[in-house]
Amino acid sequence: MSGGAVSVEERGEGGPPGTPVLEASAVTKQFGGLTAVNDVTFSIPERSIVSIIGPNGAGKTTFFNILTGLYKPTLGRVTFDGKDITGGRPDKIMKQGLARTFQNIRLFGTMSARENVMVGQHSRMKAGLFGSILHTPGVGREEKRAREKAAEELEYVGLKPNTHDQLAINLSYGDQRRVEIARALASDPKVLLLDEPTAGMNPQESDSLTAFMRRLRDERGVSILLIEHDMKVIMGVSEHITVLDHGEKIADGGPEEVRNNPQVIEAYLGKQAAEGH
Amino acid sequence: MSTVAVPGKQRARFRMPELSPRQNLALTVAFIVAAALLPFLLDEGGRIMDNLVLGAAYVVMALGLNIIVGFAGLLDLGYVAFFAIGAYMMGYFGSGFWADAGNGEGVSLLVGEPAASLPGFHFNFLVIIVIAVIATTIAGMIIGLPTLRLRGDYIAIVTLAFGEIIGRIAINGDDLPVLGKVTAGRQGITPVDKIDLPFTDRFQSLNLRPWYWFALAMVVLVLFVNFRLRDSRLGRAWIALREDEVAASSMGVPLVRTKLLAYGTGAAFGGMSGAFLASYLNTVNADQFQFSFSIFILAMIILGGLGSIWGVVLGAIVLSAINNYVIPEVLNQKPKEWFNLDFELSQLSFGIFGFLLVIMMVLRPEGLLPERRRQMELEEGIGSDEAVYESRMS
Structure with a gap:
């Protein structure tokens, strides 16, 4: 477990304030010898927009797939609306109110x-x-x-x-x-999981999607979990950001907090950049 | 995203026009009326009538299999199992097979003489059809539950095996360990009761019109079910899981349950037609239940166009005409007459079907009257292996 996450655990919860609607505690997923997601604890409060970011291959989509039931976690628990949905069937999880989109459009x-x-x-x-x-x-x-x-x-x-x-x-x-x-x-759905929704969009389209996400939250009370690479979108819309790298949670917090976290900078830009910061 | 089809990019090909519900109803009514009046033009006991009855029974099976393969995209190579189970239900409850039933005096239910006083079970045909439908649906569920968790090619292999198992049981069932005699093997259960409906005379083997009309009524039923299911919540779910199982299940479609519904419904029609054919052919014989029969029915829906209801009807009529009329009646002696070769063409039937399928695959892989979606899937690779392999579920 790395330092960034410890500070969160000291606060006694795995995520941002507010009543959590979706919680993952100590989720681990191994494929053979490869640990794709390692001991990640995470939660989404009601009526909020939270993000997961991380470099390519950090385990973001795998984590998504665990939440939506496409993968069974090797260890850990996922609870939704107070019910344990760990490793439940995707259609049952969807029925309870957890809907998603896909990174590569799957219409x-x-x-x-x-x-x-x-x-x-x-x-x-x-x-x-x-x-x-x-x-x-x-x-x-x-x-x-x-x-x-x-x-x-x-x-x-x-x-x-x-x-x-x-x-x-x-x-x-x-x-x-x-x-x-x-x-x-x-x-x-109560919670909507968006996997890189702005991929391939131009800046205007991204902006309108950002506005749309806020509208969704405010008008329909939907919580949104976002995986995204576009930092402008992430920083603009997220109330809380979790950073994954090599399958581990290396940081989480508000946009400012995450932006200035040396570990995050290191994960994205390399060690030198982090030291120079 | 794959390339978008440009209209006219390929050779302009005829496909089933998209019919409005009203046009479709008109076509259906016209088809049924024409089919119902056809026997009046024909000799009531002739070869053509015989072929029409068989053809109608095959249409029922093909449309049943169409629900499984065409709609839900589950390649079932063992459909003969449902034919067999339906036929054996007819054999069990409409013949002298269980000679000990009712202390040798026979048990009868709603049937007239002479069947009522013969040994064995003799139930009214409508009761037997219900039994056959229930039995095949249950068999479909039993076969389906372990099978349908698999995907793609594996379903084909396992259904193939189940079809073979049923076929083997049929052949060797005249003396099974523990169970004893459950089939009459290659000898066949014969005679089988003729259909005996209320308000009409018992069907005769010399007047085939009632048989034909009864088979046509089954065709109407299965057509109706096909049309209704195609345009329903279930029909959409089948298309969805055919194209992308992962997306479908993530959108709330329960995979196994939805596939089982397709499998069970398709199986039920196989059983219904099987019971009818047992009575019509007057025998339930293990030689009928071979793998080649599954392929025969499957070839009908491939020839007509997977998922295309009218295409399947056409494919079933064409293939059963080739199988029962063109090859044995028209061309059978031709190798001898034309080339002085010493064999009959009917010995080559399945070779000929295979050849026809190959020709079809080259010239018109989407079938005679293709369905729009299926044609797109074929041309643009939607729902192909790519999507399947990438979406491995744990």
């Missing part, structure tokens, strides 16, 4: 934007096999509501109505990112 290419968002509502819908075959009035209503909700979410993320029925694969890159966020939001 369903042959479905329209609207259908993609409707898949996001899967866990909130009830139509089963027989209901779908018989198309009972309840199923019909549910389907209609799902379509309307999909349109609302798409407009909320800024997609014009004339693009709703285009196939996802034919949308522009920025629109695909937006559809992915809309698909995650369609389940009305």
